Amino acid sequence: MPTSRFSGAPSAGTAPALSLHQALAIGTPKAVSLWLDVVDDPIERADQLGDLTEAEAVRLTELLTVPEAVDLLDTLDLHTAVDALRIAPPARAGAVVAHLETDRAAELLRELDAAESERILGRVPADRAAVLRGLLRWPEDSVAAHMVPDVIAVDDSVTAGEAIQQVRDHSAKLRQDSHIGAYVFAVADDGRLRGVVSFRELVLADEGTLVDDLCTHEVVSVTALTDQEEAARLLVRHRLLALPVVDDADHLLGVLTADDAADIVGEETTEDAERQGGSQPLDVPYLRASPFLLWRKRIVWLLVLFVAEMYTGNVMKAFEDELDAVVALAFFIPLLIGTGGNTGTQITTTLIRAMATENVRMRDVGRVVVKELSAGSFVAIAMAGAGFVRAWMLGVEVQVMVTIALSLAAIILWSSLIASVIPLVLKKLRVDPAVVSGPMIATLVDGTGLLIYFWIAKLTLPELAGL
Amino acid sequence: MPTSRFSGAPSAGTAPALSLHQALAIGTPKAVSLWLDVVDDPIERADQLGDLTEAEAVRLTELLTVPEAVDLLDTLDLHTAVDALRIAPPARAGAVVAHLETDRAAELLRELDAAESERILGRVPADRAAVLRGLLRWPEDSVAAHMVPDVIAVDDSVTAGEAIQQVRDHSAKLRQDSHIGAYVFAVADDGRLRGVVSFRELVLADEGTLVDDLCTHEVVSVTALTDQEEAARLLVRHRLLALPVVDDADHLLGVLTADDAADIVGEETTEDAERQGGSQPLDVPYLRASPFLLWRKRIVWLLVLFVAEMYTGNVMKAFEDELDAVVALAFFIPLLIGTGGNTGTQITTTLIRAMATENVRMRDVGRVVVKELSAGSFVAIAMAGAGFVRAWMLGVEVQVMVTIALSLAAIILWSSLIASVIPLVLKKLRVDPAVVSGPMIATLVDGTGLLIYFWIAKLTLPELAGL
Structure with missing residues (x-):
């Protein structure tokens, strides 16, 4: 399969080979699947989704496989994604939410009202639903509301080889988020955050080396209620791929990942720009x-x-x-x-x-x-x-x-x-x-x-x- | 050593326990080292550096160890970092540049004029200097000027076990950038980019699995001359930790990392905001x-x-x-x-x-x-x-x-x-x-x-x- 490549020149004006309307008119899972292959620009996808009738949109949620729906919701802008979730049958929406990356799932559910969000969470496996409900409880502007809670933490007293085995064991339980793969965090007996090491360094180190010796101990972290924008700027300033979020006793709660930080910086700046122009922020595209x-x-x-x-x-x-x-x-x-x-x-x-x-x-x-x-x-x-x-x-x-x-x-x-x-x-x-x-x-x-x-x-x- | 934690409340008004002036008055490497431990906020550091006399600044470059200087330059704002590089003895500056992350080193050198930059590059090991000169040749607004060129690429036909061995072999030569650890890229015989897999998935997979089977083949990539802002937004939209940069024949040249993307989004927005207010962008803090x-x-x-x-x-x-x-x-x-x-x-x-x-x-x-x-x-x-x-x-x-x-x-x-x-x-x-x-x-x-x-x-x- 060819890689999709975006060149510098804008592609404005060229009509896509297959529109979503056409794919839905054909009405088979394969047609929708082909459309996803052909149209891979998130903005173009959102544009075409916006043009669907409600009946077409419902039909779409039935034709997509769960992995396809997850992929689609992952890249769509927030409002289009939330609309899609709202219109899908609850069982379907639950299956998709269960497979979305945790921070993304929480971001979408947060936009729904409590009843809508609970209707979907009721169809999500209980342990996963509990994690999501936990995230939804944090204030929207706090960094905790945007963190990925599934971090890889190991004991700081083990060796590199033992740590990799711990990661392997955890991984069965952990979500397959590519976002959380960059760092492994070392925690002390009392659960306090002690250090951080990149996953790559851990794997490439001699198996007998102590994790404590591999770690950087000067970990930059934020507390859960830190303002999201402040946390995002801190991550950028320190050039991190993930910023650990801790509670008041320095226990690790999750991480803010760099792509989310970039998103936060962009959104906050849009709001500021709108205020600067003398109006209230729009909050929608x-x-x-x-x-x-x-x-x-x-x-x-x-x-x-x-x-x-x-x-x-x-x-x-x-x-x-x-x-x-x-x-x-x-x-x-x-x-x-x-x-x-x-x-x-x-x-x-x-x-x-x-x-x-x-x-x-x-x-x-x-x-x-x-x-x-x-x-x-x-x-x-x-x-x-x-x-x-x-x-x-x-x-x-x-x-x-x-x-x-x-x-x-x-x-x-x-x-x-x-x-x-x-x-x-x-x-x-x-x-x-x-x-x-x-x-x-x-x-x-x-x-x-x-x-x-x-x-x-x-x-x-x-x-x-x-x- | 305790982790440094940033809480939500601003710490304005509290004077640091040890100022850089005081550390330089003591005049030992240990005093400067202690100052780095005590004052870890990049803005606070830049503030204090800005207050130094030229003699003090030169003295500082002599007292810092190379790793300390690397750590300092890594987190300082661009202009303060460039000034520090300019004032340091060339041999010292060369040693530091050789150890900085590649994209950061190129970013700093780009701000110097050709003579200054060559004086420093002359003191950098030849192979490393060649990589940096290569980056400096790309237009400043292109994504290639901001990429990390040291990517981990493996043959798409090998197994996971063989791939990890390849990574291990490469790693001796590669820079110890934590930024590049997130993904491993698979390339075909002809050097074309074929797919991407997270380092973690690679390590946790069964050793005999083919890399080609582990990879995602729908790789979002950009060509070298793509505008930096467009590339950064693409990375954010697709929620990536690194965006591969390829040449016109789809050969992998490097990656744009998520933290750099967040930086680019922030800078471009500042410029836009300044223009919106009816003036030309300042280009300096x-x-x-x-x-x-x-x-x-x-x-x-x-x-x-x-x-x-x-x-x-x-x-x-x-x-x-x-x-x-x-x-x-x-x-x-x-x-x-x-x-x-x-x-x-x-x-x-x-x-x-x-x-x-x-x-x-x-x-x-x-x-x-x-x-x-x-x-x-x-x-x-x-x-x-x-x-x-x-x-x-x-x-x-x-x-x-x-x-x-x-x-x-x-x-x-x-x-x-x-x-x-x-x-x-x-x-x-x-x-x-x-x-x-x-x-x-x-x-x-x-x-x-x-x-x-x-x-x-x-x-x-x-x-x-x-x-």
């Missing part, structure tokens, strides 16, 4: 989000920002006389507040990302503010020059040119200050700084920027002196 | 970026957006008479264009993220636009209502209330259209859609939104009929 869901995730922040932005109207109204006296002042309003918003957005996105990847911590507040105000000063000087030129191009009087240049500089410095301070203050208050979006900073700068503008205008323009 | 660098990465886009935003001034000037006639129109300008910008920012960030994670492809254009215009219609209705209420609160005449409501709705629909179409058009033109930032969409909407506003005002307000 974009193409599956209905217009109504998009509306619901966006309208709250739009209304909050709208209300926050409303006082720009009051500011404008308060300076109505000034606007009347020098109507040219109005020309520059969008430009001034737009530039202020852009400056702030640049700073918060860079800063929040840096905080998420933990380069920036609370004690760095001073450095951050000094750095941003220094950079902001350079920006202010350059943009003041640009503003002066622009005002000159519009043919306004010299005092207005000066007003524009000074206002731009002041608004940029003000925007730099609040854009760098607010995320750090939120972090101090233990609120995720990722809630600060570009639109939020832009809105804050709009109204306050107008105030700065009109104040500077009153100080600079003789026409406004008496108003 | 935030705290190491000088104010001047921040200025340089930000000022280009600020000026581009400033120039693009300039025509809002022309629009305002063109409608000077209208503004003079109904000065209340000016009150709503920041609110209207701000809301338009917010709507657009919400859409592009969600959409661009979805495109990066490959949920959305070119052929989905129609679905995306229909979805966004539907969601945009709901948003437009809700915000038109909010706008009407706000206008009423400011005590303006009824026709102005109607103008505000209609303009808000029209600007939101217009913003939804361009925010959803532009990223897709860029993708079609093979430009990375991540260059479309929130500020860019906001800027586009500001000027065009003003035009829409004034046109609607002219149609609605009898006072403006003659102008």
Whole structure:
């Protein structure tokens, strides 16, 4: 059988040789099996599954063998996989869940409500169901909820040869997860984690060598309730293939594997990006989000920002006389507040990302503010020059040119200050700084920027002196 | 020795028991060694290294044993590690590079200029230097530049027992990378990749079983020049611990490991996030970026957006008479264009993220636009209502209330259209859609939104009929 190879070029536009519709129309297990061979890209598979009618989807669950269903559920995106599980007859779903990798099975069951999940777990062998129920009890954001509980642990006092025999004995009971094959963990008599050795080193070592001598004893581990994202970043930072999860007494509970860590990093970043853009995280793949869901995730922040932005109207109204006296002042309003918003957005996105990847911590507040105000000063000087030129191009009087240049500089410095301070203050208050979006900073700068503008205008323009 | 355990609570604020300054003041290898034991958080280590004088840093490279230096370089962030390599005496740097994991060594050398890198490679054993030079030749964005070239490959026609012996024989020559221990690859006579089996399955199988029977033959692989990000996402999607990299004739060149994939996903996302915020990617950790660098990465886009935003001034000037006639129109300008910008920012960030994670492809254009215009219609209705209420609160005449409501709705629909179409058009033109930032969409909407506003005002307000 040929290996499936993905080249650098996107394959967009080429229709697959066999569609799932066609395979189901043929209606034999062999046709569905052939479709799985032909269409091996998970996204393409999910796409075609999404187009099925409910009747077709049920028919599909009947035609797939259990290993095929396991393979399919393993690679599909979470939401498509959960839908597939929901639609399958419970006995069928139970058989598949029993054979899925443990962390994946728990991930899928977690998306179902308790009744649905129990209906399926009732059809899963009791010991396996117990393991899965155990995982489902951990909070969703904790690393324990995402760990593989079936780890290979051996006594730290045995030899390499004895350890391999222990692994062999365990293996009959253990799940055939390729994910857990990388490391063997050594535990002391009292069950505490003592060290780690790669399975390969264990096998290649002299049989009589003590496991304790082969092990690395400086094991990086996390406790069960550690935030999943923090654990994932720790794994990446230490370049591990699996990160052991322990309880408070240092007993080994399971491992977080590197592929799951990559998944967690990706998901958390998507949520952060959506928040940065000023909406609530979608939580479902974009193409599956209905217009109504998009509306619901966006309208709250739009209304909050709208209300926050409303006082720009009051500011404008308060300076109505000034606007009347020098109507040219109005020309520059969008430009001034737009530039202020852009400056702030640049700073918060860079800063929040840096905080998420933990380069920036609370004690760095001073450095951050000094750095941003220094950079902001350079920006202010350059943009003041640009503003002066622009005002000159519009043919306004010299005092207005000066007003524009000074206002731009002041608004940029003000925007730099609040854009760098607010995320750090939120972090101090233990609120995720990722809630600060570009639109939020832009809105804050709009109204306050107008105030700065009109104040500077009153100080600079003789026409406004008496108003 | 106790295991080092990271708990969920951040340890901010607690000073380490021994600082690197103190260890270097003591000035013995033992003091530095103790510091490595006490301070095991890579970020904390990088922080303290960043505070060293050059003389202290050189002293440190002399005090560390090679294994300690390898351990340190392995976990430090890229830039700190490269600086450390640059400052170390070449013989010392060569010894450390020779012992680093291959992909990590290549990653560090890539950051040096050719002369620096060759000075170090000259001190590395010839065969190892050749492997590293080979990796450095691949383009930086290709998966091949990030692969581990030392893979374990065996003949597909041998038995499990013979395969383990082959691995044992190879292992003397292979690097002691724990990263490559997870899989064994089977290759045919002609060198083509044929299948993959986990090392653990191989060891636990009956000795006489043919490797070919143990292998999974549907191997997901990528060609050498595949984009690193695409390869990383493929690995995550297929839940692999290592993704084989092959040449055009399907010969195995190396593997991308899951921890590197997680790293790539994280880095690429940081770059995207920075672009989304309207600046160029920093390419260095935030705290190491000088104010001047921040200025340089930000000022280009600020000026581009400033120039693009300039025509809002022309629009305002063109409608000077209208503004003079109904000065209340000016009150709503920041609110209207701000809301338009917010709507657009919400859409592009969600959409661009979805495109990066490959949920959305070119052929989905129609679905995306229909979805966004539907969601945009709901948003437009809700915000038109909010706008009407706000206008009423400011005590303006009824026709102005109607103008505000209609303009808000029209600007939101217009913003939804361009925010959803532009990223897709860029993708079609093979430009990375991540260059479309929130500020860019906001800027586009500001000027065009003003035009829409004034046109609607002219149609609605009898006072403006003659102008």
